[in-house]
Amino acid sequence: MSGDIRPFECAMCGQCCANQDLIQLTSYELFRLAERLNVPPAELFSRYCEIGATSLNPMIHMYLRTVEQRCPFLDGKLCSVHDARPYACRAYPKRQAYLTAGEMKTFVRSRYPMLEPTCDLFGLDDTVEMIGDADVLTDQTIAYMTDELYFNTIRPEQVDLTVPYDVTDSFLRDGLVREIVLTYLARPYLGSLADTPLTGIIAMTLQARVWGAGVSFVRQPSDIAVQEDARIGQYLLAKTDATSVEALRALVESGRMDLGRAFFTTAADGKARISAVYASASDKVAIGFQLEADASAVERLTNGGARPAYVFFLPEDGSSTKAVGLAVGG
Ligand code: SF4
Numbered sequence: 136m137s138g139d140i141r142p143f144e145c146a147m148c149g150q151c152c153a154n155q156d157l158i159q160l161t162s163y164e165l166f167r168l169a170e171r172l173n174v175p176p177a178e179l180f181s182r183y184c185e186i187g188a189t190s191l192n193p194m195i196h197m198y199l200r201t202v203e204q205r206c207p208f209l210d211g212k213l214c215s216v217h218d219a220r221p222y223a224c225r226a227y228p229k230r231q232a233y234l235t236a237g238e239m240k241t242f243v244r245s246r247y248p249m250l251e252p253t254c255d256l257f258g259l260d261d262t263v264e265m266i267g268d269a270d271v272l273t274d275q276t277i278a279y280m281t282d283e284l285y286f287n288t289i290r291p292e293q294v295d296l297t298v299p300y301d302v303t304d305s306f307l308r309d310g311l312v313r314e315i316v317l318t319y320l321a322r323p324y325l326g327s328l329a330d331t332p333l334t335g336i337i338a339m340t341l342q343a344r345v346w347g348a349g350v351s352f353v354r355q356p357s358d359i360a361v362q363e364d365a366r367i368g369q370y371l372l373a374k375t376d377a378t379s380v381e382a383l384r385a386l387v388e389s390g391r392m393d394l395g396r397a398f399f400t401t402a403a404d405g406k407a408r409i410s411a412v413y414a415s416a417s418d419k420v421a422i423g424f425q426l427e428a429d430a431s432a433v434e435r436l437t438n439g440g441a442r443p444a445y446v447f448f449l450p451e452d453g454s455s456t457k458a459v460g461l462a463v464g465g
């Protein structure tokens with residue numbers, strides 16, 4: 136893409152803040168806003184927020200409620216919480232490198248036609264690339280993914296917003312995670328972040344935190360094969376480092392492993408990705424692992440999801456021939 140690179144300059148007309156139904160707000164942002172306003176997060180939530188799906192977004196998220204379409208933090212034409220405003224406000228109308236001003240105008244016209252007379256977006260040439268701030272977009276993506284998984288995949292019996300807040304906070308500080316997210320934001324042809332291992336890692340971390348446990352992860356297996364046993368039928372045999380296998384063995388053989396949860400998702404190349412996390416509630420210890428296997432093999436192993444997939448781990452260095460096994464899902 137090429138063209139004019141005149142940057143977007145907000146004319147501060149306040150129209151985008153005065154014409155919204157709901158403004159997406161993540162748990163992380165709620166805590167940041169509460170700190171800025173010096174009010175307890177629970178009070179901020181009950182005064183201004185709601186959790187639910189919308190006709191435009193069927194996934195459950197948290198939102199700031201507007202009053203007659205005005206954001207409660209709009210003061211005249213200005214934002215009264217500017218330094219702690221939500222990512223949705225920080226990012227608008229810029230997105231990733233592949234979006235042009237022309238495409239953004241089409242979107243805004245369809246949803247918020249009242250912005251056209253005043254928003255600087257409509258003064259830009261259609262070819263301008265709407266390149267957003269990489270740090271803001273990375274933060275926003277991590278916070279959105281975490282909340283989306285918490286509300287829609289983990290679905291805790293009792294919502295505790297400190298859980299997605301803490302998990303978001305730790306991933307925002309993780310350089311490797313930021314690099315992965317930014318790579319996918321800048322190169323949309325790579326596919327969806329939802330199909331990467333990161334989704335399962337965040338889901339397992341959230342699940343462990345819901346159980347009140349700290350989580351560690353088994354190193355990615357170096358070898359995975361489908362094997363058969365007369366008693367349990369087909370199973371997966373995964374080889375990984377000896378330390379990971381011994382940690383799993385300690386948890387399984389402790390007799391106190393009372394919690395487990397598995398997430399089956401799709402990976403690249405027609406593979407199925409299994410993310411599974413197990414914990415001892417009394418010891419507050421959780422261990423998670425991820426492995427990818429041929430999707431049709433997993434379908435067979437689980438009899439189409441009707442029974443658990445049996446997964447056994449062996450140390451790849453041959454230091455033990457005694458496998459440690461788990462029933463995954465089912
Ligand atoms: S938080 Fe601030 S920037 Fe965001 S919609 Fe409200 S007034 Fe506008």
Ligand code: SF4
Nearest residue numbers: 145146148149151254
């Ligand atoms: S409508 Fe556009 S110009 Fe007006 S405040 Fe919002 S972003 Fe700025």
